[in-house]
Amino acid sequence: MRATYHLCSPESLSGIPRLLRRAHYSQDEWRYLHFAAVSLPDLLRSEIVRRPL
Numbered sequence: 001m002r003a004t005y006h007l008c009s010p011e012s013l014s015g016i017p018r019l020l021r022r023a024h025y026s027q028d029e030w031r032y033l034h035f036a037a038v039s040l041p042d043l044l045r046s047e048i049v050r051r052p053l
Contacts, residue, residue, distance in 0.1 A: 004044065007036055016033065016036055019032070
């Protein structure tokens, strides 16, 4: 739950909503956003990314 808060909460300093409010992103912030977008489903429901269709 702590990882979900830090990733999704607008109050979190490293949260996606706070980061998306910016007009420009550094290269590290782009990497963070891409990794977060890919890993968020697995964070919310473990092993969902590897589960066969």
